Amino acid sequence: MSIQLHQNIQISSFVSPGHLENNQFLIQCEHLNYVVSTPVKTLIESLILYQNSNETLVESYFTTTQRNASEQDIITLARQHIPKELFANTEITDQRNPFIFSMTLLPERFLSLFSVLLTPLFNKWLCLITIVTLISVHGSLLAQISQSATLGIPIGSIPTFILAMLFSYFIHELGHISACQRYNCPHGSIGFGIYLVFPVFYADVSKAWRLSQKQRAVVDLGGLYFQSMLIIAIDCFAYFTESQLAYVVSWTITFTMLHTLNPFFKFDGYWLLSDLSGITNLHDKMRTSLLRVKHKILHGTPLNFREDTTLYLLMPYSALAMLFFIYVATFLSRKLWQTGQDIASALSKIQGDSLSESFTLMFEKETLLPLLKTTMWAVLFVLLLSFYLKRIKNLLVQDNNLEAENK
Amino acid sequence: MNNDNNELNNEYTVEALEARFEMEAVVDDGGATADGSCECKITW
Structure with missing residues (x-):
């Protein structure tokens, strides 16, 4: 065979602004994601058909595009317009990430055990109840929470504070992963890394590009949604026990939740803006x-x-x-x-x-x-x-x- | 008009999408004060 693509290429439709007609397609191959126009999509389809059938390249190209072209022209078009990483003779490089340093903490297989169990939490009525409860509980306690935050915590409580915050970060990332699972979209791992100069916890949801804009927005908000449930529980605990530590944890989680909505760095706010507007990259x-x-x-x-x-x-x-x-x-x-x-x-x-x-x-x-x-x-x-x-x-x-x- | 549409549909365009890593930074409030002012800092 003169030209061959990787076997595991998946094609789906992709809606983007400025393209009201459905003429944008998502090409996924392992961790690689491309948005392509109809001619590139049909060109890829013709090559896949050629690989998986007894048709010649010219016949496959005609079947998918209804156009006649010589084998050499098709090969030239393919080399010119199809990303080289999709060709079988090109080794797929490791996924590019925005981190200076990163390490996987919880692998995909382990997480899928939890994420499957948590998908019922993405019920619209439960979401509504959570939002209303968060506003009423957290809102009514906010003055007390912020007042307590100014008092700080004793040195002896610092390890508990750190553990509580680590749990909060884990819950946040689990929210993204579970939202992916909710839409039967494969997800990656949870890890820790240095983004620019920020120490960050992250969830790899690169496969979520295959979801609709609305579903991707749910994935973006999944972390904050799970943290909202956590913060309600912490607020209730703080209120009934008058725990200074719980108030400080609640305050700090509130701060991290607001911080992650910053749309100028690649935090949740960035992805939310990108998905709601439909503007990629x-x-x-x-x-x-x-x-x-x-x-x-x-x-x-x-x-x-x-x-x-x-x-x-x-x-x-x-x-x-x-x-x-x-x-x-x-x-x-x-x-x-x-x-x-x-x-x-x-x-x-x-x-x-x-x-x-x-x-x-x-x-x-x-x-x-x-x-x-x-x-x-x-x-x-x-x-x-x-x-x-x-x-x-x-x-x-x-x-x-x-x-x-x-x- | 139809020709324009055909031309647009015939364009070969490819855009590589960035990897999606949903991140939450490890930050604290840096010590909020009673007057509402605060100074952000990173917890290492």
Whole structure:
């Protein structure tokens, strides 16, 4: 056979904005996902038919496309338009992920034991009851919860606090996984990683691309939904036992839930916005839309809102994202300056002729640990700041492809 | 118009979709204060 695709390619329809007619298709092969137009889809179908039947390539192509073409033309078209990773002679590389570091904590097989049992929780009446209960219980206790949070917890309660938070993260990720299972969509593992500079827990739901926009939104909200149930239980426990620790846990979970709705990083808010709007690869498209604005300003290239209606969302999103990144960069710069002053102040307290004397003196005066802590924060702020500056640079950097496209 | 539609339908387009990792960052409130102000920080 002169041309062959991987055997496990799956094709399904894909709805995206700007394509009211159903002429977009999802091609899935292991962890790879592509949205393709009808001609690419039929080309792939003709190759699959060719592999699985006794027809020649020319016959298979005619069967699926109703067009005549020579074998060489079909091969050329396939090489030109089908992603090379789908060809059998190309080894599928490991899944690309957004993490600097990542490790699987709970594998797919283990999770499927739980996720199957939890799917009944995605009942619309139960969802409604949970939301109403969350608003009434958490809302009525919020003042007390926030007041308790200012008091903090004793050192002895810290291990329990950490365990409670780890359980909360696990419940959150299990919510995403169970939502996938609810729609009979295969799911991946739960793990821990470093995203940009954030330590994160994650659930791999890459196969969820095959679901409808609404179902994907449910997967996105599954984590918050499960955490809502947890927070109701914690609030009730805190109320009846007057547990300071429970109030602090409730407050911290509330904060993480709000934090994950941030749409500018790839947290739940990002995926929710992407799925509700139907705009895929939101970050890439944000970069492209910013470049379009730049070309509009510099060269007068029209933005064509009528042709590309996604710009109505992408433009304000991109502008807000830029403002957000600039705000955070400014905030980090201020913190870095302040931390630098703290270090200078701590160092000025060092007395003694030798380094060892200085360290002994600092240890005795209990200034060594605060200095180390301040230095650690300084390093962290430098890392954060460098990331943000790089991020802003990437948004503004010249894109050669778009440059060529606009000329 | 029909020709335009045909042309559009005949376009060979491919978009690779990004991997979906639903993430929740490990953060805390950084110590909320009574006046409602707070300072965010990361818990390592």
